[in-house]
Amino acid sequence: MKAHILGSALIAALGATALPAAEIARFKAAGPTPALILQGVLVPATAETFYLSGQLASPIDPAKPVTAASSIEDFGDTKTQTVSILTKIKDLLAAHGYAMTDVIKMTVFVAGDPKLGGKMDFAGMNEGYKQFFGTAENPNVVARSTIQVAALAAPWALVEIEVTAAKMPK
Secondary structure (H helix, E strand, C coil): CCCHHHHHHHHHCCCCCCCCCCCCCECCCCCCCCCEEEEECCCCCCEEEEEEECCCCCCCCCCCCCCCCCCHHHCCCCCHHHHHHHHHHHHHHHHCCCCCEEEEEEEEEEEEHHHCCCCHHHHHHHHHHHHCCCCCCCCEEEEEEEECCCCCCCCCCEEEEEEEEEECCC
16 A cells, blocks of 8 residues: 555656556656656566666776776776676676666766866766667666765776666566
């Protein structure tokens, strides 16, 4: 009962009309231009949901092993790392029967770039993101949070991304 009331409240708050049963509803953010992210997503209880742990970039040169001496230069700037991570996520999702079009929620952790005086490269992250979302291949965008963090687990990491994907069973 509580879930039904909360779901109904979310629909009302986001200005949606009645939804067809058993459908994932994506609520676009308001504004004059298409937004890069959604205002929210409503996922029915019958949906299959896949939670993917945070992923880090792969080295630019896959033949070069990751070591304690690895540096940001081995993995690239924020945009390069974002593209690397989203490519990895695309492959991991596919291995479990999901696609990038099924991603509904993304949390992006961005460390400050030393070349930018310790500020995160939000524009670079968005440039990488736009290669995978809001495209002809994948017109969907996602509910997303982007957070600057002091550091990530690997000293060379500028970006870590975790996603949640959902789809209706066939």
